[in-house]
Amino acid sequence: DTGVSQNPRHKITKRGQNVTFRCDPISEHNRLYWYRQTLGQGPEFLTYFQNEAQLEKSRLLSDRFSAERPKGSFSTLEIQRTEQGDSAMYLCASSSNPDRGRETQYFGPGTRLLVL
């Protein structure tokens, strides 16, 4: 399977702990996106990478959130000092179309985070 993969699939943590999620995009895709999705809502954009450069960050991405994409391959999303409001599904997507107006994003299965 050469699709987008995410690890772990599920994470339960206590409030105040740090968590890190990993996303492995489709190998030839240079764009990588992180989204957050809560129950009954559509995915909300968090941040976006073009190769290793982080080009956009949503206002939703507080200082406790940090994302990296070293060498333009896999990406990690870290949440520090987790809060119960961080409980959500975290989705990663990748794409390769140079025209963002018509790109197709391929999503991973997501990491479901529960903060107790």
Next chain:
Amino acid sequence: LAKTTQPISMDSYEGQEVNITCSHNNIATNDYITWYQQFPSQGPRFIIQGYKTKVTNEVASLFIPADRKSSTLSLPRVSLSDTAVYYCLVGGSGNTPLVFGKGTRLSVIA
């Protein structure tokens, strides 16, 4: 950011054709219209994309009128496995991120 409006939910019986309409009054000239499907506990999956008139693939058809202020996703002969949330998105041009709304929750009944 281009905003979309679509029905919150729809019900259909198996074997029927389902049409989901999305309104996007402030679509930009360079924006395409893209539909995604999402099953519970999975990431969204691309269904179809178009710019104008009609696009058809093995899964669905997309109808876009000349003014492009709306679009209709047509699913022929739905089955129980088509029960999912369907998202209509426009934009992405000009380096603006795509914006997912709440989508349309389609329930297919036997």
